[in-house]
Structure formats: C-alpha cells, structure tokens
Amino acid sequence: MIDALTVSGLDCFYGEVQVLHGLDLTLRQGEVLCLLGRNGAGKTTTLKAIMGLVPARQGSIKLSGIDLTGLPAHEVPKAGIAYVPQGRRLFAEMTVAENLEIGLNTRRKGRATRETVLEMFPLLRERLKQRSGTLSGGEQQMLAMARALCVEPQVLLLDEPTEGLMPSMIQKIREAISQLRQRGVSTILVEQRVDAILSVADRVSFIENGRNRETLEIEQLRADPSAVKRYVGVG
Amino acid sequence: MAFGPHLLLAVLEGLVTSAVLALTALGLSLVFGVMRVVNVAHGELFMLGAVLAWAITTSIGGNPAIGFIAALLLAPLIVGAVALAAERLVLRKVNYDPEATIVATIGLLYIIQQLALTFYGADARPVLPPFNVRISLPWFGYSGYKLSIIAASALLLVISWLVMTRTKAGLIMRATQYDRETAQAFGIPVDRVYAGVFALGAMLAAIAAVLIVPISQAHYLMGQDPLLLSFIVVIIGGLGSLRGTVVAAVLIGVSDGVISVFFSPTLAKMIATLLVAMVLVFRPQGLFGRTAR
Numbered sequence: 001m002i003d004a005l006t007v008s009g010l011d012c013f014y015g016e017v018q019v020l021h022g023l024d025l026t027l028r029q030g031e032v033l034c035l036l037g038r039n040g041a042g043k044t045t046t047l048k049a050i051m052g053l054v055p056a057r058q059g060s061i062k063l064s065g066i067d068l069t070g071l072p073a074h075e076v077p078k079a080g081i082a083y084v085p086q087g088r089r090l091f092a093e094m095t096v097a098e099n100l101e102i103g104l105n106t107r108r109k110g111r112a113t114r115e116t117v118l119e120m121f122p123l124l125r126e127r128l129k130q131r132s133g134t135l136s137g138g139e140q141q142m143l144a145m146a147r148a149l150c151v152e153p154q155v156l157l158l159d160e161p162t163e164g165l166m167p168s169m170i171q172k173i174r175e176a177i178s179q180l181r182q183r184g185v186s187t188i189l190v191e192q193r194v195d196a197i198l199s200v201a202d203r204v205s206f207i208e209n210g211r212n213r214e215t216l217e218i219e220q221l222r223a224d225p226s227a228v229k230r231y232v233g234v235g
Numbered sequence: 236m237a238f239g240p241h242l243l244l245a246v247l248e249g250l251v252t253s254a255v256l257a258l259t260a261l262g263l264s265l266v267f268g269v270m271r272v273v274n275v276a277h278g279e280l281f282m283l284g285a286v287l288a289w290a291i292t293t294s295i296g297g298n299p300a301i302g303f304i305a306a307l308l309l310a311p312l313i314v315g316a317v318a319l320a321a322e323r324l325v326l327r328k329v330n331y332d333p334e335a336t337i338v339a340t341i342g343l344l345y346i347i348q349q350l351a352l353t354f355y356g357a358d359a360r361p362v363l364p365p366f367n368v369r370i371s372l373p374w375f376g377y378s379g380y381k382l383s384i385i386a387a388s389a390l391l392l393v394i395s396w397l398v399m400t401r402t403k404a405g406l407i408m409r410a411t412q413y414d415r416e417t418a419q420a421f422g423i424p425v426d427r428v429y430a431g432v433f434a435l436g437a438m439l440a441a442i443a444a445v446l447i448v449p450i451s452q453a454h455y456l457m458g459q460d461p462l463l464l465s466f467i468v469v470i471i472g473g474l475g476s477l478r479g480t481v482v483a484a485v486l487i488g489v490s491d492g493v494i495s496v497f498f499s500p501t502l503a504k505m506i507a508t509l510l511v512a513m514v515l516v517f518r519p520q521g522l523f524g525r526t527a528r
Binding site for chain 1: 418
C-alpha cells in the first residue's frame with residue numbers, strides 16, 4: 001500500500017538553531033500516527049515543516065508521491081493536508097461560520113462539505129453566528145477541527161487537540177479522530193501524554209532532539225511501555 | 236455673522252476635512268493592520284494623487300467635469316500601481332520587517348517628493364471642480380462641491396465596510412490581519428494579499444486627494460499634514476477598526492474646523508496632539524481597537 005505521507009531526512013532551523021536533525025517519518029494510508037516526545041523535542045516543528053510554515057533546509061516531504069518540499073506555504077493545504085495548530089489558532093474575532101468558510105475556501109469546497117462537517121460537530125451548527133473567540137475551550141477545539149475538515153484532507157495534522165480540555169471533551173475529540181480514521185483520513189497526532197492516545201493511535205513515533213528515535217505499533221507499546229519512559233520520561 | 240450660523244459653517248468645513256481624512260486614514264489603517272507596516276510614505280501617495288489629478292485634468296482640458304472624472308478614475312489606478320511596484324521591489328525584499336519598512340518608506344517619501352518637485356515643480360496649481368453649484372442656506376451660501384465630497388466619502392466608507400465584512404476578499408484580508416501563519420495553512424497567499432492591501436491603501440489616499448484638490452490645490456509638499464492627521468486618527472480610532480477610523484476622523488476633522496474658525500489652527504493641532512497623548516496613556520489600543528491577542 002502506498003504511504004499517505006513520507007518525510008525523509010528533514011533538517012529544519014529556527015534562525016541558526018537546528019531543531020530537526022534528519023527526521024524520518026512515514027504515515028500509512030488511513031492510520032493514526034502519534035508523535036510523542038518531551039517539550040521542545042521538535043513535534044510541532046515537524047508539523048509546521050510539513051505545512052511549509054518552517055522551511056526545510058534538507059530532506060523531502062511527499063504526499064502520496066507528490067513532492068511538497070519547498071512549496072509555498074499556501075500551496076501545501078491545496079494538495080490535501082489540513083492542520084489543526086496547537087492552541088487552536090481560530091480567527092477569534094470572526095464568527096464560527098466565517099472560520100468554516102476560510103476552511104472551505106482552501107480547496108473551493110461547498111455546501112456539501114460544510115454539511116458533512118456540521119453533522120460531525122452538531123454543536124457548531126447552533127453557534128454559526130457566534131464570535132468564535134467566545135466559544136468554550138472544547139467548542140473552540142471542535143471548530144478548529146471542523147475548519148480543518150472543510151479542506152476535505154487526505155492527511156490531517158493535529159497538534160495537541162486535547163490540551164487543556166475537560167475529560168468529557170477529550171472523549172469527544174477522540175471519538176472524532178476515530179470517526180475520521182473510519183472515513184480513511186490519515187492523521188498525525190501530536191501529544192505529550194501517552195494515556196491520551198493509547199485508545200486512538202495505530203502507531204507511535206518517539207521524537208527526541210529533532211529525530212524520530214523509534215516507531216512502534218500500539219500493541220508493542222501496550223506490551224512493553226518502557227519506550228515511553230525512555231523518550232518521554234514518565235510512565 | 237451670528238454665532239449659530241458661524242458654528243454651522245465651521246462644522247461643515249470640519250466635515251469636509253473629516254471626509255477626506257477618513258479615507259486617507261483608512262488606507263493607512265488597512266496597511267498598518269493587515270501588514271504591520273507603518274507606511275511613512277502614505278502622505279506622498281496622497282500628494283501623488285493630487286498632482287496626477289492636476290496633470291490629468293490639464294491634459295484633457297475641455298469641460299472640467301470630464302477631466303475630473305478621468306482623474307478620479309485614473310489617478311488612484313496609477314498611484315495603486317506605484318504602490319504595488321514599491322511593495323514588490325522594496326517592502327517584500329526587506330521581508331516586511333517592522334523597523335526596516337519604516338526606514339524604507341521614509342526613503343520612499345523622499346523619492347516621491349523629489350520626483351514630484353523635479354517633474355511637477357514647486358508651484359501650487361489649482362484643479363477646477365467638476366461643477367460649481369452654491370447651495371444657499373438662509374445665512375450663507377455653501378459650495379455644493381464640498382457637500383458632494385462628504386457624500387462621496389461616506390459612500391466609499393460604506394462600500395469599504397461592505398467589502399470587509401461581506402465579501403470573500405474582506406474575509407481573506409481579515410484572516411491575514413488576525414493570524415498570517417494560520418491563514419497560510421488555509422491556502423491564503425499572504426504574499427499576494429499584502430501586495431493588494433498596500434495598493435488598495437494607496438488608492439484610498441489617492442481618491443481622497445483627488446476629491447480635495449479642487450478646494451486646496453496640488454503642491455509637492457501637501458502630503459505632510461494628511462500623514463500626521465492620519466496617524467492621529469489611526470491611533471485614536473484603534474488599529475484596524477474601520478468604525479474607529481471614521482469616528483476619530485469626524486472627531487479630529489470637526490474639532491479642527493470649529494477650533495480653527497473660533498480660535499486658531501495652531502490650537503486645533505495642539506488639542507489633537509493632546510488627545511493622542513491621552514488616548515495613548517489611558518487606552519493604548521485606541522477607542523475602538525481591541526487589545527492585542
């Protein structure tokens with residue numbers, strides 16, 4: 001089976017500081033791959049590099065065969081990747097409907113897409129006219145995911161979607177991720193806590209010092225959680 | 236003249252100033268808001284609009300209305316093109332760095348000003364208004380053209396508001412203003428948005444200049460007052476707020492008119508500057524601005 005996304009030998013810098021050192025990553029078709037690692041390990045930078053928001057100095061990024069390396073940042077989502085940034089980064093002064101419209105405009109999707117997305121997050125339908133900055137944290141996270149899904153992506157990048165949410169909301173976000181997997185969306189999920197991902201991830205890549213140290217099937221990890229201790233520091 | 240009519244005259248004069256100021260300041264605010272670029276050359280783009288209005292009306296001749304309409308259409312387009320070139324050749328090259336763009340636009344200010352001096356000269360030259368109608372009020376007659384400036388400005392401000400809030404272009408500009416990185420992640424070509432916004436800001440200044448030039452003449456140094464007043468308006472009104480820009484422009488324009496008529500223009504400038512200081516101390520985000528995220 002062809003891989004959904006392949007990252008190989010990626011070097012990224014913030015100014016003179018090298019953040020990613022030859023990072024390799026493979027996202028299989030239809031799976032949820034989780035990136036685990038400490039603060040500052042390079043997880044968020046990896047996602048930003050895939051989106052073209054941080055330039056790659058070395059290495060390549062390929063979306064099912066299409067080379068994304070070096071594309072201008074605004075062309076990357078048009079190839080079929082959507083991004084839910086850390087901290088949600090909604091256009092807080094705009095309404096829920098306007099945030100969704102920005103998502104839809106990315107690949108010129110229309111009503112049908114919007115309906116599908118709203119069916120997944122029915123709560124948002126009641127809040128379409130509301131300013132998105134006034135939503136609760138969980139609702140904002142849903143909107144951030146809904147906005148990304150308006151792109152109708154093959155690949156979805158989620159950066160700490162459960163950060164700061166109450167448990168019932170975390171559960172809803174997890175359900176949404178599983179639902180997307182059933183629809184064949186391949187997802188990269190960045191998390192800091194392993195318990196947040198055990199139920200949704202297919203594989204886990206451990207990121208440390210800008211490198212992908214090890215990638216494990218979730219069953220392997222369940223059987224032997226020592227890797228978590230090694231790379232994340234806590235069980 | 237009695238006090239009442241005298242005041243009415245002062246307010247009308249103030250509203251004409253406000254009308255032109257609101258358009259000029261809106262251009263500055265748009266560029267500042269979306270691109271975070273302080274365009275020190277904004278006043279020179281205004282001046283360029285006025286000088287081009289003179290050049291166009293003079294070369295067409297004939298009925299002043301035809302020349303004026305041509306100027307109103309062509310001058311903003313030419314100024315927009317100049318701004319677009321400056322954006323591509325200068326601002327983009329310094330990567331929109333806030334400090335570098337200030338220095339770069341100061342340079343632009345002198346280039347435009349000296350080119351105007353070289354090719355247009357140091358004289359103030361008049362442009363004929365498109366029509367000469369005096370509206371006779373019970374106490375005094377008032378220029379119909381001046382009233383039409385107020386109407387034209389109001390119309391353009393309403394159009395700007397509709398574009399910003401109701402159209403896809405407005406949505407894209409607001410998204411870029413709010414969070415350029417996330418905008419890019421949703422396929423918005425921020426680079427092209429910047430180019431368009433810079434040109435649009437310049438065109439607003441040029442339109443304002445063409446409207447005012449039949450009353451105030453075109454001169455190569457005429458860009459300085461509008462620049463200063465536009466900054467005052469943007470600071471008082473609040474960054475990126477259209478409503479704030481309009482309210483502040485009316486406030487500054489009318490108070491300038493009234494105080495200039497009854498006391499002195501210098502006092503009007505002093506009070507405006509004091510108002511800016513007060514706003515900066517007590518409400519740094521401006522009257523209608525929102526606190527930075």
